[in-house]
Amino acid sequence: MSIVPVEKLFTAFNETADMMKDELSCTYLEALAETGENLFQGKILQDDLSEWTYKRLEKLYSEIKLAEFSKEEIRKAFQLAILKGMKENVQPNHQMTPDSVGMFIGYLVNKFVQQQSYRLLDPAVGTGNLLSTVLNHQLDKNIVSLGSEIDDILIKLAYVNANLQTHEVELFNQDTLEPLFIDPVDAVICDLPVGYYPNDIRAAGYEIHAKSGHTYAHHLFIEQSTNHTKDGGYLFFLIPNGMFESEQSVHLHEFIKEHVYIQGIVQLPLAMFKNKTAAKSILILQKKAPEVKPPKQALLVDLPKLSDGQAMNNILTRIDRWFEENKR
Structure with missing residues (x-):
């Protein structure tokens, strides 16, 4: 069974944000912004990551081609990741x-x-x-x-x-x-x-x-x-x-x-x-x-x-x- 595009993209946002959150000692939402920018730029912009994290991120990013997703699919996947981050740090x-x-x-x-x-x-x-x-x-x-x-x-x-x-x-x-x-x-x-x-x-x-x-x-x-x-x-x-x-x-x-x-x-x-x-x-x-x-x-x-x-x-x-x- 093929993975729904929104689910596939959310998984990529979520996994990479989780990895960067631990590595950079920042919140999930901050890490999500970082990983989203990496995906958009097509390269890893952070220079203080361990070699293991760098290689793992490279592999995960290589599996995502933004051009294959519609604007709405991208918006929904990013929104789901933001909602996850907001649950961790709720502000009214x-x-x-x-x-x-x-x-x-x-x-x-x-x-x-x-x-x-x-x-x-x-x-x-x-x-x-x-x-x-x-x-x-x-x-x-x-x-x-x-x-x-x-x-x-x-x-x-x-x-x-x-x-x-x-x-x-x-x-x-x-x-x-x-x-x-x-x-x-x-x-x-x-x-x-x-x-x-x-x-x-x-x-x-x-x-x-x-x-x-x-x-x-x-x-x-x-x-x-x-x-x-x-x-x-x-x-x-x-x-x-x-x-x-x-x-x-x-x-x-x-x-x-x-x-x-x-x-x-x-x-x-x-x-x-x-x-x-x-x-x-x-x-x-x-x-x-x-x-x-x-x-x-x-x-x-x-x-x-x-x-x-x-x-x-x-x-x-x-x-x-x-x-x-x-x-x-």
Whole structure:
């Protein structure tokens, strides 16, 4: 029986990362970034490995030809290895966007963003999994993509992830809520980091900032993303379901009313989440522009279980109908 491509590639990532982790006395995720870069470059870049490890790595790398794998196979195999590494060293903000959600966001980006060439930003890019999932579902489009991430290891993984899939991505290793020196983009995707932003002085420069105490980082990410989006551009955010009912939501409501139109809210199936309080939705916004009119009525959808083919087909038909009525 032949080995499934994703399984074969994951095994190569996993075995080589495990070997390098022990040899270099680093974490699994750091070793994964190193081994991914070796595979991409086609050579072993570390010069402090034992002869046995070097020869073993050489043999394992020689058995993998990246050109034989699709971008999605590479992404899934690398994602599985990252998930393994995250289990070893769990941090709450390092949760990866589920594949099915990334694919659905990719579908929405395809529907709303009609240009053949455009600029796409993920301001909380993490390991690059959501960004590469969306890119892999934009067929025959010329996309300049950008990502920002404060965590050194995550952005190294995003860099390797993009290289392995041959995506051209410009990455910024910084706090996204500090000044972001990028040209405006046509679209933003973001699995919003939820929690309080500790830098009150920086937060005070935002319209949405709380009048006392820390401001929600996820609110600030929405404002920062909007500021870096072209007039008429689209923003797709994965948000906590209770975001508009929080004690700080009044400032968010004011900002949204002033600067963007809500195009839609897609509530994800509750079964996807461990408990109701962790449930999320996809918020779709369009930045105001003189030629942009609000939709006659926002697209409001409760997604069924994504494994329910018939129910999903009905929802996709509803979305198509909404586009015919609102996007002519």
